[in-house]
Amino acid sequence: MxxxxxxxxxxxxxxxxxxxxxxxxxxxxxxxxxxxxxxxxxxxxxxxxxxxxxxxxxxxxxxxxxxxxxxxxxxxxxxxxxxxxxxxxxxxxxxxxxxxxxxxxxxxxxxxxxxxxxxxxxxxxxxxxxxxxxxxxxxxxxxxxxxxxxxxxxxxxxxxxxxxxxxxGAVGEILLGTVPVCLILAAVGGYFLARKSLTPVLAMAQKADHITSRDLDERIPVEQHHDEFGLLADSFNRVLDRLQDTFRQQRQFMADASHELRTPMSVALTATQVSLEGRPHSREELIETLEVVQSQMLRLRRIVEDMFMLAQADSGVFGTTVTTFYLDEIVQESIRAGRVLGAARGVEVRVGESLPEAEFTGDEGLLRQLLLILVDNAVKYTPSGELVEVWLSSTSTGYRLRVADSGTGVAPADQPYIFDRFYRADKGRSRRQSAAGGGAGLGLAIARWITQLHGGSVWLEHSDSRGSVFCVDLPVEKSPVVAEGAKVAESGGLAGSRS
Ligand SMILES: Nc1ncnc2c1ncn2[C@@H]1O[C@H](COP(=O)(O)OP(=O)(O)OP(=O)(O)O)[C@@H](O)[C@H]1O
Ligand SMILES: [Mg+2]
The missing domain is CATH 3.30.450.20 (PAS domain)
Structure with missing residues (x-):
């Protein structure tokens, strides 16, 4: 060949x-x-x-x-x-x-x-x-x-x-004698030239043959960055960079996922083992054990559901239902749900200012989930007696949602990572809350996917010890979810995982 x-x-x-x-x-x-x-x-x-x-x-x-x-x-x-x-x-x-x-x-x-x-x-x-x-x-x-x-x-x-x-005749003889000799010399020279020119390709192929998923940090050596083979090697190395990144994210995802799944399973298993061993237990003790098992199973169910949703998002098979509805109604609903959550924690949830009428076309269920994720976080990370406000306003391109709380805020070192999968800024606190059915650090990753699906974006506008403000921009035009259904182009956002 x-x-x-x-x-x-x-x-x-x-x-x-x-x-x-x-x-x-x-x-x-x-x-x-x-x-x-x-x-x-x-x-x-x-x-x-x-x-x-x-x-x-x-x-x-x-x-x-x-x-x-x-x-x-x-x-x-x-x-x-x-x-x-x-x-x-x-x-x-x-x-x-x-x-x-x-x-x-x-x-x-x-x-x-x-x-x-x-x-x-x-x-x-x-x-x-x-x-x-x-x-x-x-x-x-x-x-x-x-x-x-x-x-x-x-x-x-x-x-x-x-x-x-x-x-x-003499001229003809000279030509007939020299032309074939020239051609033979040219053929030999051409063959060696071709061999020499193709040597880097052979070296690249040999190197590429030895690269497997285990040693993806290997790279093709590039001698000349500006010639064609150098450009080819550079392109190949960039593909390897991306592959390595994806593999690393996959491994991280697997490690995080198994870790998150193991904890509630161990808790539930230990609770049942303790109940089955030793002295006979009272009815109250058994009910308490069952409650522990139930809360861990609820947590497990939520993590598995969230992971399943993100897996579907990654593979582009998530089925969306596109309708036209009013965002202000969804905001009202999320505030009502937030009040239920907030009541248990002593946190007040209210609308920032009167909501404008906001007609929008997209997946109503997903947008409701997006708001719930943000309100749930705001309530969860806000101390008792404090306040959570939800704002909705019109912008030149669509609508902006803001969820503001007066909670503990996100430390600056954690801020770049909170949208990554399985990332929790305060792991100890999240684990303690997880007993009550908390998630695994997937909420904001899902929120980001939902906004991208609608052609918008979500970001942490501001966060310090006095509270946090999360913003969502939703454009009314050219929403991918409307244009292409659930298919979202390959993006760092969907594949994003903890770095
Ligand atoms: N409003 C907020 N105030 C303070 N920290 C927040 C806030 N929202 C998110 N965070 C931080 O960002 C992290 C990631 O949030 P995310 O919603 O993805 O996960 P989670 O709430 O821990 O779990 P899950 O949403 O899966 O139940 C949280 O663990 C928390 O540390
Ligand atoms: Mg959350």
Whole structure:
């Protein structure tokens, strides 16, 4: 699998490089060949042009066709031997050879004549290639009209293409020899490059293979944070961070949950064991034992219910019932319930100021529970003779609920954690209260989930030795519970546990 990627990368690299090199070589070869041929053609054309000039000039000079031709023969012999040694140049009048300058690398006029005989050449310079005994020759035929002698001449120049072809052959051989060698070297280099580039990935994979849920604190080593593999390793490490956090929260949750469940069970078990052992007990003693067992079972039931609710919240399967109702009515109800709780503890519960009419769409049952959690806490943590007030007001986005008490307050060190699951600021006191059916530090975690479900938020606005104020903001628009039912996006709030 890994070596396949390496080979695939090499093949891609090689394919691209081969295409470029072959295209470049072919282009270079074609260009060079064209250039050589152009040079050869222009040399032949120059020879033909000079001959045509001489033909014109000499016949004009000597005022006679035959004298002029005789002079052209002389000119061809002298001038062309020095200026154009390679091509064979011939001048024809009709089928008669007027003059010829033999060349070092040209076909004799007699041979050329047999090949071009009968061909009608238009005016100007005509190029062609002919082959004789395995050798190719380049040929230029110029049809020249000489006005002074009123005669039409053919000037023919030809030269062997062998030097051109052997030069191109040499270039071709060099290219054919070097291109494959270059490609082989590139393939080897590309393979090693690909292997070297992929080494960090292999290292990452090996490291990742050894990471299990037990050693989630291990991280992928990152050599270069700014290259692609560095970014990949960083992303992977961030996933590990989140996983580690979630695992830690899960373990903490399990530990807290089992601890909270163990306490009421032990109390109930001890109470029953004491009753069953030793001397016979009176009816009053047995009733007392049963009351202890009942209160512990009530506590157990409440903890299990709260845990079940949060578990459903986490998995997004909590079924909500969305209706439109009046928040002020729920506030009134919670105050009535708070008064019952407060009466037992000597705490007065009242409405802060007259409640505005507050129409709201959401889960009425959950919002009632939210208020009860806050009022219950306020009453629970407020000494006898003190006061709890509940306020409801309109805001620009919806409604704000405030539950204020004049209780003992939350110590600043505890304030950041009171919304975490199983967190209780004063554990001793909570345990003592737990005998009366108190919870396990899940109330505010549930309150936070309910507000988030409604697109709102809950926070401790203020707390000191003179009391605490808890606030809840509930927006009327875009409430997730209305928009998406019970599904809440993954958020720290729902998964939050004691840190
Ligand atoms: N109004 C308050 N005044 C003082 N402390 C408070 C108040 N409300 C909450 N707390 C502190 O925050 C902690 C967490 O509150 P939370 O409601 O989550 O748990 P709990 O009341 O202890 O248990 P449960 O609500 O599950 O019965 C409490 O244990 C308490 O220490
Ligand atoms: Mg509570």
């Amino acid at each position: 890994r070596s396949t990627l390496r080979i695939r990368l090499t093949l891609w690299y090689l394919g691209v490089l081969a295409t470029v090199i072959v295209a470049f070589s072919a282009g270079f070869y074609a260009l060079l060949s064209k250039n050589f041929r152009t040079n050869l053609d222009s040399g032949l054309r120059s020879a033909a042009e000079v001959t045509a000039l001489a033909l014109n000039h000499e016949t004009e000079e000597h005022l006679g066709k035959l004298e002029g031709e005789e002079s052209v023969r002389l000119v061809l012999n002298t001038m062309h031997q020095t200026s154009f040694p390679r091509p064979d140049i011939a001048v024809w009048y009709g089928g008669t050879l007027v003059a010829e300058k033999p060349g070092l690398a040209g076909l004799p006029a007699a041979v050329v004549a047999s090949r071009i005989r009968g061909i009608q050449y238009p005016g100007g310079y005509n190029y062609s290639t002919l082959e004789e005994r395995g050798t190719r020759y380049r040929l230029v035929v110029a049809n020249i009209w000489v006005p002074s002698s009123k005669a039409q001449y053919l000037v023919v120049a030809n030269e062997s293409m062998t030097p051109l072809e052997s030069e191109m």
